[in-house]
Amino acid sequence: MKRDDTLSARIMRILVPVAAGILFLLLWEAFVTIREIPRFVLPAPSVIFESLVQNFGSLMGSLWVTLRVTIAAFLLAVVGGVGLAILFSQSRHVEMALFPYAIVLQVTPVVSIAPLILIWVGYDNVEFALLILAWIVAFFPILSNTTLGLRSADHNLRDLFRLYGASRWQVLTELQLPSALPYMLAGLKISGGLALIGAVVAEFVAGSGSGNGLAWRIVEAGNRLDIPRMFAALFLLSALGIAIFFGLSLLENRLLRRWHESAVRRES
């Protein structure tokens, strides 16, 4: 009984949004067809799909470039953010010295740093510049969330560790890092999306002919008024963003489901 309940509930959770999406596409298709709206203003879903199939090779190539930059930036952000947060937790002085600069990096709009980074890295190495820019955007939420998480360990548990003569290393690995995990994962979810945004925005700034990621496909299609292809590239970007979000949510759920409130499924 209970199992069926949750199973059907789970199917509904997938089915309802999918049905809503299909309905939306049908209405879109009907609207465009009936009103005879030109395809360079608003292409019908069927036309977009056609364009997707036609340009499959080049779009997939661009998708791969954007994906590559996003994932690399994200992984480096995890390493840098968590690493720096651990360093901060070990030394208040290091935190005091560096945290303000991490904030400076965060509050300065990435668009405004992009030209500088591009010049420094050189236009023959745009992908590396994109990586740096995406990393700058993605890195801060992981740093700040993990820093907060490492500090959030229960103070009675801290006392208990002290009572049993735990070493710094033991406090870090057995107490602080597990306490920080939910915070860290929340940071990862934000950063996953930001890494993609960073990669795309940076490519827009890099400008014509330099990149060959999805952002460049959009610019290119726009210049040629090939709106169906623009939509096809947009669709791939959204799909990528959704995939990243779901992947990280799944990871979060896997790691927290046995113990953390946020991941525990309650009855009723």
Added chain:
Amino acid sequence: MSAAGAADAPSLIELSGIGKTYANGTVALTGVDASIRQGGFVSLVGPSGCGKSTLLRIIAGLIAEDHGKLGWPATGARPADIGFVFQDATLMPWASVADNVYLPLKLKGLGRVEAGPRIEAALKRVGLSDFAAAFPRELSGGMKMRVSIARALVTEPPVLLMDEPFAALDEFTREKLDGDLLALWQAQGFTTIFVTHSIYESVFLSERVLVMGARPGRMLAEIEIGEPYPRGRAFRESPRYVEICARVSAALREGAAI
């Protein structure tokens, strides 16, 4: 098994003129004297803010006293193992019951396999053998507290310090745990200092009740209970019990009036 016969042995814990002022100027304790025999069961009662937790933390070595002297006449030094139980069970939510109980042994460098039998024994003592693989959030408040006690006792410490351990539990669970704690104490013989703000609980459990007052935190009175163990329902319902509770209550009121 009682206080009788141990009167001439050197005490385990000797507090003389203990004082503690926190960095912000709060005088948490002044001139606290007390002596606790090895294997004894002493309760600390007093209004909140009278320095009970501070005293417990000083005895545990978590903070240092800044006046007076804390001595360990029977052993010469603070025992390497001290069990500590907090008001909330203070379990690691990410670890199973068994892994929570394993913690003190793990921090001391004992391998999981070696520690296995000791973890099992500790869980058995508190009646949670069947819950080794459960996670804290799957347990009731009383069961969590049992895990906390099992963790404190897994190293078989000579001293068990408890800071209002059952205060957040319902009356029924609390009485059950009171009884179980006494049985453990009688079987294992660890010295217990039990902080509570329940007069009834302090009288039921301990050989001696230390009554404390606030502002500044100080010792007001010591009341011997003198009732043999094991204690049970009969003691809780006896006129003697009511009379001793009234005496503790009067001592507390006297302190508040000053």
